[in-house]
Amino acid sequence: xxxxxxxxxxxQLPPPVQLTQRExxxxxxxxxxxxxxxxxxxxxxATALATIGKDLGDVEHLPWVVTIYLLSSTVVTPLYGxxxxxxxxxxxxxxxxxxxxxxxxxxxxxPSIYALIVARALQGLGGGGxxxxxxxxxxxxxxxxxxxxxxxxxxxxxxxxxxxxxxxGGLISQHLHWxxxxxxxxxxGGLAFWMANSxxxxxxxxxxxxxxxxAGAGLLVAATVSLLLALSWGGTRYxxxxxxxFGTFAVSAALWGLFALRQRRAAEPLIPxxxxxxxxxxxxxxxACFGMGTFVGLSIYAPLYFELVMHLSAxxxxxxxxxxxIGTVAGATISGRFMMYVRRYKRVAxxxxxxxxxxxxxxxxxxxGLPFWQVEVLLAASSMGLGTLLPVSTISIQNAVKVHQxxxxxxxxxxxxxxxxxxxxxxxxxxxxxxxxxVGVPVSSLETFSSPAAGGDLAPVFRWIFAAAALGLAIxxxxxxxxxxxxxxxxxxxxxxxxAT
Numbered sequence: 009x010x011x012x013x014x015x016x017x018x019x020q021l022p023p024p025v026q027l028t029q030r031e032x033x034x035x036x037x038x039x040x041x042x043x044x045x046x047x048x049x050x051x052x053x054a055t056a057l058a059t060i061g062k063d064l065g066d067v068e069h070l071p072w073v074v075t076i077y078l079l080s081s082t083v084v085t086p087l088y089g090x091x092x093x094x095x096x097x098x099x100x101x102x103x104x105x106x107x108x109x110x111x112x113x114x115x116x117x118x119p120s121i122y123a124l125i126v127a128r129a130l131q132g133l134g135g136g137g138x139x140x141x142x143x144x145x146x147x148x149x150x151x152x153x154x155x156x157x158x159x160x161x162x163x164x165x166x167x168x169x170x171x172x173x174x175x176x177g178g179l180i181s182q183h184l185h186w187x188x189x190x191x192x193x194x195x196x197g198g199l200a201f202w203m204a205n206s207x208x209x210x211x212x213x214x215x216x217x218x219x220x221x222x223a224g225a226g227l228l229v230a231a232t233v234s235l236l237l238a239l240s241w242g243g244t245r246y247x248x249x250x251x252x253x254f255g256t257f258a259v260s261a262a263l264w265g266l267f268a269l270r271q272r273r274a275a276e277p278l279i280p281x282x283x284x285x286x287x288x289x290x291x292x293x294x295x296a297c298f299g300m301g302t303f304v305g306l307s308i309y310a311p312l313y314f315e316l317v318m319h320l321s322a323x324x325x326x327x328x329x330x331x332x333x334i335g336t337v338a339g340a341t342i343s344g345r346f347m348m349y350v351r352r353y354k355r356v357a358x359x360x361x362x363x364x365x366x367x368x369x370x371x372x373x374x375x376x377g378l379p380f381w382q383v384e385v386l387l388a389a390s391s392m393g394l395g396t397l398l399p400v401s402t403i404s405i406q407n408a409v410k411v412h413q414x415x416x417x418x419x420x421x422x423x424x425x426x427x428x429x430x431x432x433x434x435x436x437x438x439x440x441x442x443x444x445x446x447v448g449v450p451v452s453s454l455e456t457f458s459s460p461a462a463g464g465d466l467a468p469v470f471r472w473i474f475a476a477a478a479l480g481l482a483i484x485x486x487x488x489x490x491x492x493x494x495x496x497x498x499x500x501x502x503x504x505x506x507x508a509t
Contacts, residue, residue: 031207032149036158038203039142042101043165045108045196046138049131050077051173052189056181063186066121075240076125080132082236082426083229088137089419090220090278092144093412098208100415101141105204108134109197116190131190140422143402144415145208152407153348153496163340163398167333170307174326224270224278231263232427239434243441283417288408291491293421295484296401299361301428302480303394305436307332309473310387312440316466317376318383328380331388339395347399347496354493357400361485364393368478375474376467390477397484407496432480436473443469 053060053074061067092100111131118124143162146155180188238256242248271277271284283289310332314325339360347353367389371378378386402421409417443466 034203035145035149035207036161038200038207039145040161040165041196042105042138042200042204043142043162044169045105045193045200046081046135047165047169048173048176049108049112049135049193050081051169052177052180053077054174054177056177056186056189059181060124060186061121064118064121064124069121069125071240071244072125073121073128075236076129077132077135078240078426078430079233079236080129081136082423082430083232084133084136085140085423085426086228086278086416086419087220087225089140089144089415089417089422092141092415092419094220097141097145097148097415098204100137101145101204101208102201104134104137104141105197105201106134107131108138109193109201110134112190112193112197116187140419141415143406143422144418147406147414147418148411151496151498152403153498155403155406158344162402163337163395167337170333171330221270221274221276221278224267224274227263227267227270228278231260231267234260234263235427236430239430242434243438248438279416279420280413283409283413283420286408286417287490288492288494289405289417289420291487292401292405292408293424295397295487295491296421297424297428297484298432298480298487299394299397299401299484300425301430301432302477302484303336303391304429305432305473305480306387306390306477308433309436309440309470313375313470313473317470318380328384331384332391335388335391336395336398339392340398341395342392343396344399347403351495352493353496354400354404354488354491357396357488358485360393360396361481361488362393364390365478365481365485367393368474368481372471372474372478375471376465390481393481397488400488401491403496404491404494408492408494432476435476439472439476440466440469443472 057070057073060073061070088100088104091103108131111127111129111134114127114130115124118127146158146162150158177189180186234256238253238260241256242253246252271279271281307329310329311325314320314328318328320328343353343356343360346356350356367386371383371386402418405417405421406414
């Protein structure tokens with residue numbers, strides 16, 4: 009795509025300001041806080057759902073409190089990336105935080121389950137931009153080689169929210185009131201808004217006179233919503249082969265086809281052809297999609313494995329999940345440090361993913377009978393291998409695009425990571441529900457597994473879940489192996505296009 013000449017207003021932008029180390033750390037704290045807001049709200053609500061349903065007098069529609077947030081936050085992620093490339097990171101971040109906080113207030117004041125669902129949709133519209141914008145801002149202030157050392161902070165946010173969120177949600181709903189879960193976002197969001205408004209004024213500015221492709225954005229939103237609806241309905245509300253689920257998948261496929269056609273014909277598509285055609289972006293995004301999707305799937309189904317196969321209590325299974333979360337942070341830290349000093353930085357992630365595959369295969373071969381400590385070691389090894397992929401994929405993608413495309417490329421990666429998580433979680437759920445019938449434990453929904461009446465030996469079912477996890481990691485490893493390994497820049501300037509050989 010040819011660069012459009014900058015108008016006079018853009019040409020008169022002030023030159024980039026050299027940030028001090030103290031300012032960089034302050035911005036880092038602000039963006040990590042913004043990420044924590046979004047990540048925590050994906051986990052803190054789950055344990056409070058029963059209390060919310062009882063208080064609002066509606067249990068049937070409770071799953072939509074979680075599903076609608078996932079839908080809205082996923083579909084707007086690419087829009088925030090493109091908007092930040094057009095109008096700047098600061099404005100996009102302020103809009104995201106303000107929308108998230110407004111949605112939180114509406115959630116806390118919701119008088120019915122329907123009002124809460126609408127409020128959660130609004131909250132998701134803000135939360136969808138917080139994570140990708142935070143990663144984009146890190147790309148604005150730090151060169152790729154130095155940026156790798158801070159990726160452990162990003163991984164820590166997700167690990168912390170996964171560990172603390174469910175516990176905090178349960179304590180608040182039991183001892184205070186479920187609305188406090190949303191009220192606590194006000195002081196945190198206010199602090200994040202103040203820091204973004206004051207600190208992000210000094211960011212280097214890369215705005216270009218782009219246009220937002222509203223037709224393409226509408227098709228992307230519709231295609232994503234229909235796909236996520238089919239995945240959330242399948243095996244729970246409707247059978248996978250039901251006309252409702254099949255029809256929704258068909259509608260989604262048609263909309264994705266129209267979106268692809270629009271991307272090819274639009275004067276300035278939502279995701280520029282230059283970004284999609286970049287082999288680093290393409291393979292890095294696919295590797296992150298399958299890697300993160302597998303991690304999310306394991307984090308959801310590992311507690312069920314602990315309860316149904318290893319016969320731990322619900323609270324003990326939560327504690328047993330800690331190695332899975334800590335391993336991710338450790339892997340991201342190791343990989344990030346290596347990226348600063350070695351040229352062949354992909355090798356750490358390739359070895360890490362190989363280790364994760366072997367660990368998941370071991371669990372697939374011996375789903376029962378292993379001592380508890382060995383299961384913990386294997387899960388920690390799996391998550392450590394996954395953790396090594398996170399900084400390599402993110403930084404490689406940001407290193408390969410021009411600075412005015414940083415927001416679009418980062419948001420595209422995050423969008424497909426979230427979409428991959430939704431797909432893989434649905435696949436794991438289908439394996440668990442379908443396999444349970446084969447071993448004589450027929451159930452109609454995942455919630456039934458938490459009941460002692462489930463009974464039966466479900467170890468053979470989890471054998472296939474661990475095998476599917478190993479396959480997901482193997483696919484991520486394959487895409488990473490095909491991703492070009494370009495030297496990491498030591499400045500935030502545009503990358504040099506590699507010459508054809």
